[in-house]
Amino acid sequence: MKIVVIGAGVAGLAIGWRLAEAGQDVVLLERGQPGRGATWASAGMLAVTAELQNSHAAEIEFANYSNTLWPEFAKQIEVLSGQNIGYVPHGALILAEDAPALAALERQAIQPGSTLVRADQARQIAPLVTGDIAGGLWSPHEARVDNRRLALALTAAFSKAGGRLLANEAVVRIERDDGRAAAVRTPFGLYPADAVLLAAGAWSGQVEPAVAPVTPVKGQMILLTPPPGQSPSAAVIWGNGIYAVPRGNALAIGATVEDVGFDTALTDEGRDRLRQAAEKLMPALRGWTLADHWAGLRPGSPDGLPLLGPTAIEGLWLASGQYRNGILFAPAVAETMRDQILGRAPVNPAFDPRRFAA
Ligand SMILES: Cc1cc2nc3c(=O)[nH]c(=O)nc-3n(C[C@H](O)[C@H](O)[C@H](O)COP(=O)(O)OP(=O)(O)OC[C@H]3O[C@@H](n4cnc5c(N)ncnc54)[C@H](O)[C@@H]3O)c2cc1C
Incomplete structure (x- = not known):
């Protein structure tokens, strides 16, 4: 399957990596340089204790699950990229x-x-x-990671897994054919796709047509x-x-x-x-x-919960709204988005982007 991912933050890179690893033909379009958005600005905490004190049960479960994936996720990135990402469980x-x-x-x-x-x-x-x-x-046992090294290492891991990253390519529109997402347009070209994944962080709502209620x-x-x-x-x-x-x-x-x-x-x-x-x-x-x-x-996102799943446009998927926990969530976001796009897993109703479609 040809999959075009929009945005090379921790979300787009990690999902793109998992899809490329699963044998998909992945093109990742980034309007600047990879990893320089919120991912770069972050503190790199995997803050399962402090950040989730007052959260929705579905988010607590998701965060804890992602936290259990982190040690193996970090190891795989380091082995594939040859780079240390500073994953340390120092409490x-x-x-x-x-x-x-x-x-x-x-x-x-x-x-x-x-x-x-x-x-x-x-x-x-x-x-x-x-x-x-x-x-x-x-x-x-709570861990943290060097988020900037993580961004660089994920970029390398994505390419090593066979993904193609095009930097300085700002997506302006998702083109439809018979109502279905069929291609992604930038000032430099048109990229046909069987599936499109929008992972443009805080800017996800700016890509046309606007499907992401992200602020x-x-x-x-x-x-x-x-x-x-x-x-x-x-x-x-x-x-x-x-x-x-x-x-x-x-x-x-x-x-x-x-x-x-x-x-x-x-x-x-x-x-x-x-x-x-x-x-x-x-x-x-x-x-x-x-x-x-x-x-x-x-x-x-409007309710503070992530937006992870299909949108009202067939073939267009969204991974955004991770708010303060996008680094912590990365392994689980990568896993669920890969599995949803490949038809292997259902969408979690609490995170379904279509909950705001009306
Ligand atoms: C100060 C601060 C501290 C934080 N601390 C933590 C923390 O300790 N732990 C934690 O888990 N989370 C933390 N977060 C949150 C975390 O950084 C984010 O949730 C996460 O980085 C979001 O990742 P993303 O890939 O969705 O977005 P981003 O990293 O912002 O990536 C989006 C990418 O999309 C690109 N893009 C945008 N528009 C387009 C377009 N039209 N075409 C192509 N590309 C486009 C951007 O250039 C960018 O590279 C923090 C955030 C901030 C700001």
């Missing part, structure tokens, strides 16, 4: 500032293996946390590097409205959540808010240097 510590917050964490402790810890135990895990806390929830949700992050003699702890730390993710010897702090359309401007306000919140939790960060500041657009 995540969610901090509570007071007793009610700690009680709430206890009620929401949904991950097996997670344990409540006292303030002194939390400080042993994360010695930089000297600000006021009541304790925390410690998930020692961009901006997130800014900053990177702090330590003075000599200091270093971050190995675990990801959550608290005071931010998270802190080790990146080499630096700490990436995220993220703002802004409803400002396709604007990706960096703001002093966003930068300062992240820095101040992190410093309240970890006062030593006042001596750290601001080394980077970036923004990306998460693909949001």
